[in-house]
Amino acid sequence: MLELIKMIVVLTIISLASGGLLAALRDGTQERIDNQVLEFVKGPAVRQVFEGAANDPIAARFQLKDGNVVRNFFVGVFDGEAKGLAMESSSSKGYKGDIGLIVAVDVKSDKLMGIGVTTHNETPGLGARAKTDPKFSGQFKGAAASGQVKVTQDGGGVNAISGATITSRAVCDAVTDALSVYERLKPQITEKMKNVKK
Amino acid sequence: MAKTITQEFTKGLWAEIPPFRLVLGLCPILAITNAFENAVGMGLAVTFVLTGSNVLISAIRKIIPPKVRIVAFIVVIATFVTVVELVMQAYTYALFLKLGIYIPLIVVNCIPMGRAEAFASKNNMVRSALDGLGMGIGYTLSLMALAAFREIIATGGITLYEKPVALFGAAFEPFRFLVEAPGAFVCLGLMLGVMNILGKK
Numbered sequence: 210m211l212e213l214i215k216m217i218v219v220l221t222i223i224s225l226a227s228g229g230l231l232a233a234l235r236d237g238t239q240e241r242i243d244n245q246v247l248e249f250v251k252g253p254a255v256r257q258v259f260e261g262a263a264n265d266p267i268a269a270r271f272q273l274k275d276g277n278v279v280r281n282f283f284v285g286v287f288d289g290e291a292k293g294l295a296m297e298s299s300s301s302k303g304y305k306g307d308i309g310l311i312v313a314v315d316v317k318s319d320k321l322m323g324i325g326v327t328t329h330n331e332t333p334g335l336g337a338r339a340k341t342d343p344k345f346s347g348q349f350k351g352a353a354a355s356g357q358v359k360v361t362q363d364g365g366g367v368n369a370i371s372g373a374t375i376t377s378r379a380v381c382d383a384v385t386d387a388l389s390v391y392e393r394l395k396p397q398i399t400e401k402m403k404n405v406k407k
Numbered sequence: 408m409a410k411t412i413t414q415e416f417t418k419g420l421w422a423e424i425p426p427f428r429l430v431l432g433l434c435p436i437l438a439i440t441n442a443f444e445n446a447v448g449m450g451l452a453v454t455f456v457l458t459g460s461n462v463l464i465s466a467i468r469k470i471i472p473p474k475v476r477i478v479a480f481i482v483v484i485a486t487f488v489t490v491v492e493l494v495m496q497a498y499t500y501a502l503f504l505k506l507g508i509y510i511p512l513i514v515v516n517c518i519p520m521g522r523a524e525a526f527a528s529k530n531n532m533v534r535s536a537l538d539g540l541g542m543g544i545g546y547t548l549s550l551m552a553l554a555a556f557r558e559i560i561a562t563g564g565i566t567l568y569e570k571p572v573a574l575f576g577a578a579f580e581p582f583r584f585l586v587e588a589p590g591a592f593v594c595l596g597l598m599l600g601v602m603n604i605l606g607k608k
Contacts, residue, residue, distance in 0.1 A: 216472045223467070223479055227486040234490060238497040245500035 247281075251311060254325030255295050258313035259285035262293060271401045273394055280390065282398065284405045285313070285322075291405040292317045294398060297327075298387035300379040305330040308339070308379050312387035314354045316402065321352045324384060329376075336376035345370050345377070349384060355392060358384045415534050419541030426549045426595075427602040431517040435509045436550060437591040443565050446554035448502045450547025452495070452510060454540065456487040457519050461539030463487075464527040471528075480523040481514065488513045518546060549598075557594055561585040 252267050259266045262285035269284040269291075285293025295313040309328035314321060326340035339345055348367050352358065358381045359365020362374060369377035391398070410418070423429055426436050432453070439445045460483050464471075471479045492510050495503040503510070513519065522542055527535040558565050560582050564573040584590045 212472060212474070216475045219470055219472060220475055220478060220482075223482050227482055231486060231489050231493075234493050238493050241497040242493070242500075245496060249500050249504065 250309075251297065251327050254311040254327045255283050255313075257325045258295055258311055258323040259283075259293050262286055263289070266293070266295060269405050271405075273397050273401065275390060275394060280394075282401070283311075284402060286405070290317065291402050293322055294391070294402065295322075296387050296390065298383040298390070300383035300386070302375070302379040302382055303329060303331060304336050304373070304375045304379075305332070308376070308383060310380065310383040310387070312384055314388075314391055316399070319354045321349045321354050321384075323347070324349045324380070326380070331373065331376050335370065336373040338370050338373065339376050339380050342370065354388055356385075356388070358388070412534065412537060416537040416541040419538065419543070419545040420548070421545070423542070424545040424549060424602075425518050425542055426546065427599055428606075429518075429521070430599075431521055432546060433595070435512065435516065436553065437588070437595060439506060439509055440550055440554035440557055440591060440594075441561075441586040442505070443551065443554045443558050443567070444502070445505050446550035447547070448495075448499070449506055449509060450543070450550045452491045452506075453513055453516070453518065453546050454543025455491055456484065456513055457522060457543040457546075458536055458539035459487045459490075460484045460519050461522055461527040461535040462532055464523045465530060465532045465535035468528045476528060477524070480520060480528075484519045484523065485514045487519075518542065553594055553598060556598075557585045557590060561590070 247267055247270075255266050256262075264284075264286040266283040266285045269286070271282055271284070272279050273282065274280075281297055283295040284291050285295065287293060292315055293313055294316050295311050298310045298312050300308050300310070307328070308326060308331070311325045311327055312321070313323050313325075324346050326346070329337065329340060331337045331339065345368075349358070352366065357365070358367060360367045360369040360374065360377050360381055362369060363378070365381065367377065367381055419425070425431050426433060435449060435453075439449050460480075463483050464480060467479075467483075488511060491513070492503075495506075495510065522539060526538050530538070555565060559574060561584070562571075563575045563579040563581050564571050566572070585594060
C-alpha cells in the first residue's frame with residue numbers, strides 16, 4: 210500500500226513539474242513561433258501575390274475579429290497607396306486534406322490581385338501544380354472580387370488543372386470563402402487600411 | 408571494473424559510440440543523414456536531450472520507485488524533447504521544417520532511454536552528465552560522418568551555413584542514389600563494416 214502511494218506521489222510530482230515547465234516555455238516562445246510560421250509558411254505566398262510592393266507585407270499586418278475567429282490580414286503598398294489586401298483562407302475539400310491559401314484583393318478596384326497556395330498534401334505533378342504552376346494561379350488575377358469563383362466544369366471561369374479537378378475546385382472554394390469574408394468585413398478593413406504606413 | 412571520470416566521457420566517442428557499437432538510434436540516422444546540416448542539428452538536439460535527461464534522472468534516481476521507473480524516464484525525456492522542439496520552432500524554423508517528425512521521435516529513440524536505464528539510474532550526476540555528453544557527441548559525429556559522405560558523393564558538394572560549396576569539378580557526375588532511402592542503408596552498412604574492421608584488434 211505504502212509503495213503504491215509513493216508511486217502515485219512521485220509520478221504526480223514529476224508530471225506536474227514537467228507540465229509547468231513546458232507551459233511556461235510555450236508561453237514564452239508562442240509569439241516568436243507565430244512569427245516564424247508567418248515568415249516561413251505564409252511569407253513566400255504573400256510576397257509572391259504582392260510582387261513589386263513597396264513595403265514588407267508581412268510586417269504591415271493587422272488582425273480583425275470575425276465572429277469568434279481572429280483573422281490575419283496583410284497589406285501591400287503600391288504606387289504610394291495601401292491598396293493590396295491579402296488574407297488567409299483554406300478549404301478542407303482538397304484531394305488529400307486541407308489546402309491553405311493566401312488570397313490578395315485590390316481594395317481600390319475590387320479585383321483579385323492573385324492567389325498563392327501555402328500548405329497542401331496534393332499529389333505531386335497533379336494537384337501540387339496548384340502551388341507551382343503560374344498558369345493556374347495566374348487565372349485568378351484581375352477577376353472580380355465578389356460572388357462565387359468556380360471552375361469551368363461548374364460553369365465558372367477558371368480552367369481546372371488537368372487531372373486535378375478536385376484540387377482546383379477546392380482552391381476555388383477557398384477563394385470564394387475569402388471573398389465573402391472580404392465583403393463581410395469591408396468597413397473594418399477600409400478603416401484599418403487607412404492607418405497603414407505608406 | 409570501475410571507469411575513471413574521463414573514460415565515462417570518452418567511451419561514447421569510440422568504444423561505445425552509439426550507432427555503430429551499441430547499434431541504437433538507427434531510425435533517425437537513416438532518415439536525416441541526407442544532408443550535413445540536418446545531421447548537425449539532429450545531433451545537437453540529441454546531445455542536449457541526452458545530457459539533460461541523464462542529469463535529471465540521476466538526480467532523482469533514489470526517489471523513483473523501481474516499478475514505475477520507465478514511466479518516469481519517459482516523462483523526463485519527453486520534457487527535454489519538447490523543450491528542444493519549442494526552441495527550434497522559435498529560433499531555427501527552417502531546420503525544424505527539415506527535421507520535422509524526427510525531433511518528437513527522439514522520445515522513443517533508444518539512446519536516451521537506454522542511457523537512462525543502463526547508466527543514469529545507477530550512477531551519480533557528474534558521471535551521468537559526462538556519459539550523456541560523450542554519447543551525444545559520439546552520436547553527432549557519427550551522423551556528421553555519414554551525412555557528409557552521402558551528401559558529398561550524391562551532390563558533389565556540401566552545404567555549410569546554407570551555402571553550397573562545390574568540392575569536385577563540373578566533370579563529376581552526382582550519384583543521387585546515396586541521398587535516397589536505399590542509399591542510407593548501403594552507407595550505414597558500409598560504415599558498420601568499416602567500424603568492425605577497425606575495432607577488431
